[in-house]
Amino acid sequence: MDSQSFAQQKAERYQGYADNAAKRSQDWVNAANEGCDFLSLGEPIKIGHHSEKRHRNLIERNARRMDNAVAEMNKAASYESRIAYWEKMAGKIDLSMPESLEYFKFELDKAKTKHKELKDNPRNESMVIH
Incomplete structure (x- = not known):
């Protein structure tokens, strides 16, 4: 195997990784929309009410999911930079x-x-x- 075909295979492999990371990021964003109809009303957390724990947990879950979405998006961007490098190496x-x-x-x-x-x-x- 010569260096050009090796570099091309690496670029293709990283493209698959980047696509998967972008898909996972979008999945996390979609999951973070749980209860968006309730949260979009801007209703405050009712302290001492039986729904307080559920409301806080919903906000915390969605924040965690958005953090995961951003992390996956950063992974996809990292893979994209690696793809650019290996595509350049394929032409060397x-x-x-x-x-x-x-x-x-x-x-x-x-x-x-x-x-x-x-x-x-x-x-x-x-x-x-x-």
């Missing part, structure tokens, strides 16, 4: 590939041409600041 040409010899020969010829041009046409002005 290195010496492990047989076709890289032609590429590096071309680059060498280009560098030799540029070097010869610089040697044949020296700069007239001095680089020293007076």
Whole structure:
């Protein structure tokens, strides 16, 4: 397996991870909407009432679920940055590939041409600041 196909497989694997994390994040957001019709009324917690514990637990559960949603969203963003890196590495040409010899020969010829041009046409002005 060459480095390009390895990098492409890593990018695809991380894409799957990112998609799963985004889906889990959305699931947590949907779960956090439990009791949203009740909470949207803005009803205060009735201290000492039999519904106080249920109301506090509902708010706490939804806050925890939103925290989980944000954590999953951050994981998805982390995977996205890894995907960008591995996609860049998939396009990288290195010496492990047989076709890289032609590429590096071309680059060498280009560098030799540029070097010869610089040697044949020296700069007239001095680089020293007076």
